[in-house]
Amino acid sequence: MSKRIEVNDLNVYYGDFLAVEGVSMNIEPRSVTAFIGPSGCGKSTFLRTLNRMHEVIPKAYVTGEVLLDGDNLYGPGVDPVLVRRQVGMVFQRPNPFPTMSIRENVLAGVSLNNRRLSKSDADDLVERSLKGSNLWEEVKDRLDKPGSGLSGGQQQRLCIARAIAVQPEVLLMDEPCSALDPISTLAIEDLIDELKTEYTIVIVTHNMQQASRVSDRTAFFNIAGTGKPGKLIEYDDTSTIFSTPTEKSTEDYVSGRFG
Numbered sequence: 001m002s003k004r005i006e007v008n009d010l011n012v013y014y015g016d017f018l019a020v021e022g023v024s025m026n027i028e029p030r031s032v033t034a035f036i037g038p039s040g041c042g043k044s045t046f047l048r049t050l051n052r053m054h055e056v057i058p059k060a061y062v063t064g065e066v067l068l069d070g071d072n073l074y075g076p077g078v079d080p081v082l083v084r085r086q087v088g089m090v091f092q093r094p095n096p097f098p099t100m101s102i103r104e105n106v107l108a109g110v111s112l113n114n115r116r117l118s119k120s121d122a123d124d125l126v127e128r129s130l131k132g133s134n135l136w137e138e139v140k141d142r143l144d145k146p147g148s149g150l151s152g153g154q155q156q157r158l159c160i161a162r163a164i165a166v167q168p169e170v171l172l173m174d175e176p177c178s179a180l181d182p183i184s185t186l187a188i189e190d191l192i193d194e195l196k197t198e199y200t201i202v203i204v205t206h207n208m209q210q211a212s213r214v215s216d217r218t219a220f221f222n223i224a225g226t227g228k229p230g231k232l233i234e235y236d237d238t239s240t241i242f243s244t245p246t247e248k249s250t251e252d253y254v255s256g257r258f259g
Contacts, residue, residue, distance in 0.1 A: 002029035002200040003069040003086075003169040005050065010064035011229075012045055012054060020046050021229035023064075025219060032192060032201045034211040034238065037221035037253065042230025043204045044174050046221070050202065051087035051172060052080040068170070085109075087170040088163035093179050094155030096147035096162075102139050105147040105158055106130060109166040125165055133161035134191050153184025157191065164195075171195065173203040177210065189214050208254055212242050220250045 005027040012020035020042035027033045035043040048054040049062050052073060066073045073083050088109075096105045106126045110117065117125065126143065130136040135157040139150070147158050156176060163171060173192070177185040192201060192214050205211050211218055218241040220234045234241065234250045245251045252258050 002198060004029050005170065005200065005202075006065070006067040006070075007050075008065040008067070010046070010049060010062055010066065012042065012049055012062050013060065014057065015059040018229045020049075020221075021231055023232045025232060025235050027200060027202060028217075029200045030196055030198070031216040032196050032203060032214050034215035034218045035202065035204045035221060036206070036208065036211050036218060037230070037233075038223065038258070039206075040230070041221040041223040043221050045230070047172050047174055047202060047204050048089075050170070051089055052083045053089060055080060085166055086168055087172060088166065088168035090156070090159050090163050090171065090173045090176050092175040094152055094159050096150070096155050096158050098146065098148040100147055101144045102130075102147045102150070102158060103143040106161050106165050109162055129161040129165040130158075132164050132195070133157040134187065134194070135161055151184070153180050153187055156180060156184070156188060160188075160191065160195075164199075168199070170200045170202070173201065175204050175206065178206065185210070208242075208256075212238060218242070220245070220247070220253060222249055222253070 007023055007025050010023045011018060023046060035047060037043050045054065050066060054060050054062065062074060068086065097108055100108060103126050106129050107122060127136060130139060135154060138154060147155065150158060177188050189210065195201060215238045217236065218238040219232055220241060221230050222233045223230045234245055234247045241250060242254050
């Protein structure tokens, strides 16, 4: 299911303001790619361009290309809703729908896409998605209870189950562990490692150790100063970025000398 992402000279704007400038990179299928860099350097903004969520903000737009197995997500006539079905998103804070049960939360994306399922197909999808997010054994006896009643780590895995229920090819994760305790964080990291056998995964993280643990490749973004656009400084195998980076600013960041 997973697909290759190719980004060519992407510029990201909020109205007249250039937020991210000139990003080109290839993200391989069935891999985990981490975006690192100081706050405000455009990591999350760039991540949201990969499933056209950036455009939800008024006057936000991009120039350049994002290709998913060769198909330009920004091509004429491309429906952003279909793009977001192919490229799922898991946000920084767990956001299960508070009025919905665990079961309804898993099926929420499928319902929004107007897919009609029989009860048995829906039951199978719920079980498969919750097993895929390593949550099934913990919640299988309380599927009709509110999703908001789960712990923070469980809620985040419920959001991952909701994302994979619509069967995307790519999963984007914007600091998925920043609101979680260390044990829940480890559970999510283990899950990411399992999910990459089926999905292309891109994760934004401020946690250097997490980037080194979970990712195959790492992209370092930086910003020259307030009001300047964020830029991709270096992109390489994670082991190279953390041991022998080419750019001094990358070395300074991963070694903790700034940021």
